[in-house]
Amino acid sequence: MSILTQLAGALSSGSVQVIDLTHTLDPDFPVIILPPEFGQCARFRMEEISAYDHRGPAWKWHNISMSEHTGTHFDAPSHWISGRDLPSNSVDAIKPADFIGPVVVLDCVEATENDEDFELSRADIEEWEKAHGKIPEHSWVLMRTDWSKRSGAEYLNMREDGPHSPGPSAEAIRFLIDERGIRGFGTETVGTDGGQAAHATPPYPAHYFLHGAGRYGLQCLANLDKLPATGAVLFAAPLKIKDGTGSPLRVLAMVESA
C-alpha cells in the first residue's frame, strides 16, 4: 500500500487524528498594539451582504476584512526588514512543500506560569533535546505556553510599560536557525516574540532572525496541549496573496493516536 493510501486509511479509522490549532476569527480577538502614531493591524470585521432577504433572497454571505496579521496567522520573510530582499519571500512565492512538515513542541507551560515574561533559552532547548532527541531539520518548532487559554485583557497582558508575554531569546532563535535548520517558529501569543521584545537586541529577535534567514512564523496558535512533543505533521498554508507578508490561515496538525 502506498504511503498516502495508508494515511487515508489511518485518517478514516481515527488512528491518525487532525487537531485544529486555530482560533476562530472573531472581531474581538486581540491584535498586536503599536504606538498609535504608527499604522495599526486591522481587526477582523464581517459585514452581511445578504441573509436570505431582499438583498439576496436565497443566499447568505458576508464581506470580511482584516490585516494579513490578524488572528491565527502566518508570517512570511518579507514581513520583516531583515527578510525584505530575500527571493520568494512573500506568501504567494513560498514553495508549497514548505507548508506541510514535521513539528516539535517545546513545553514551556511551567516556566511561563512562574514568569509571564519567560524567555526560552538555548539551554532550555538543549535540555528538551536530551529527552526528545535532536530537533529534525526543516521542522516547525512550536513554543507551548498554554497562553491561548487566556482571554480578554489577560491575553495581551498590556501594562503601562507594554505587553508581558513569553517568547524566545535572540540566542535561542539563532540556535534553532543556525544549528537546527528549522522551517519556522510558532507561538500561542500575539507574536513570535515575547511581549517585551521591543527592548531586546536586536528588537524583536524572533522576527528579525527568522525572517532574515527566510524562515516562517506562526502566532496566535491554540490547542498545542493536544500535540505530542515530536512526531506530528503540521499543515500551515497561508492564503496566496500577491506580495503578501503573511495571512490568517487554518493551522492543522496530524497526530497518531496513542
Next chain:
Amino acid sequence: MTEALFPPPKKNPQKRSIKPTRPPEVRSRASLGLTAAAAEGRFALQQCTHCSAWQYPPRDACVNCLSTDLEWNEIAAEGTLIAETTVQTSPRLYYRERMPWRMGTVQLDAGPVILAHLHEDVAEKSRVRMIARLDRAGQGVLVAMPVEDTPLMEDASLMRELTADPKHRRILITDARASNAPAIAKSLFDAGAATVFAGEAEAWRPYPARSELENLGVDIMPLDVTDTLSVQTLAGEIGGKTDILVNNAQFVRPGGAMSRNDTGFARDEIEVNYLGMMRLAQAFGPAMNSRTSDGINSAAAWVNILYVGALANTAGFGAFAASQAAAYSLSQCLRAEFRDSGLRVMNLFTGPTEDDWFQLLPPPKVLPQAIARELVKGLQAGLEDVWCGDIAKDVRERFRRDPKVLERELTFGSEGP
C-alpha cells in the same frame, strides 16, 4: 409653581407604549429663520435692513416699508403678557394628548406683539422673558417664561416637550475610552440622568479612565462602533431604554491627503466617524424613534460630537476633517429620517481639543469639561447645533458670512522667499 418631576415608575409590561405624534410641521420659508435661531437657542425676529422695523409673524416683505431685505436678528427678550387662553380641545392628536395647553399674547418691550406658548409658572398679565425652542416637529416656537427663574421650571411638561433634558433619562455614551467620556458622564449624572451607559471597545486593551467611569457609577457595556455585530448586540440589549445617545466615538490623526502615504488612517476615520454613526443609527434608531412619547423617560435626542472642520476643511487635519464633513452630512440625513418621531439630532461642534492629537496646535483648545458642560446645556435647551469653544464659534460665524472666504483662509500655502 411647577411640580417636581419624579423618576417614572417601572413600565407596566401589559400596556402598549404610546406611539409618537407631533405638532404641525409646515411653515412658510420666511418663518424658518425662527427655527434656525431656535436650533441654537437664540431668540430672534425679522428686522428690516432698510427701516430697522421689527416684525412678527415672519413675512416676505417689511410691513413698514415693503422692503424685501429682511434679516433675522436677536432682539431683547423682555415683554409683558397681555392676554392668554387655555386650549381645551384640538383635532390634532399631538395637542389632544396634551390638553389643556396654555397660550398667550406678549407685547415685547422692543415693539412686536407675538403669540407664544406659556410656561406654567408665568402669572397672568405679568412680565415675561421670551425664549425660542424647537418643538417636536423640529420647528421653532416661542415660549414666554417667568422673568426670574422658578424652582423646577425645567420640569414643566411644556419644557419636557421642547427639550431633551437628561433628567431621569438613560443615556448611552458610545466610547468609554474617549478622553471626554468621564467628564460627559459626570455632567449627565449632575444633570439628573438616571443611568449612564458607556460603550467599551476592545476590553482586552486597558485604559486609565475605566476606573473613573466605574467610580461615577457608569454601566460599562461592550460596544465597538466599527463592528456591526457588536453595535447590533448592544442595541438588542439596551436600545429600548436608550433615551439619549451621545456619540463621542471619534478617530483622529493629523494630516491631509499628501502628508500621508496611504489610506489606512483615513479608512479608520471613516469607519469610526462616519460608518460608526451609521451603524449606531441603524441599530439604535428604530427603538429610539418608537419611544419619543414614552413618558418622562422617553427617547429624546441623538448627540454627535463633531470637529468644526466638518464645515470647511482644515488642512493640518484634512483627512480627519473630511470624515467629519461626511459625519455632519449624515447627521443631517438622520435629522430628516428622525423627523417623524421627533427624535432630535444635536451636533456639538468643537475646535481642536486638549488631547494628544492636537498637541502641536496653539491654544485655545477645548477641554473635556467644556464639551460636557455645553452638551448638557444643549440638551436642556433642546438645541440642534452647539458651538463649543471660541474656534468653533468663530468658524461658524465666518462660515455664515461667506463659506468661500473661509475656505480660502483655511487653505493658505506657506510664504515663499
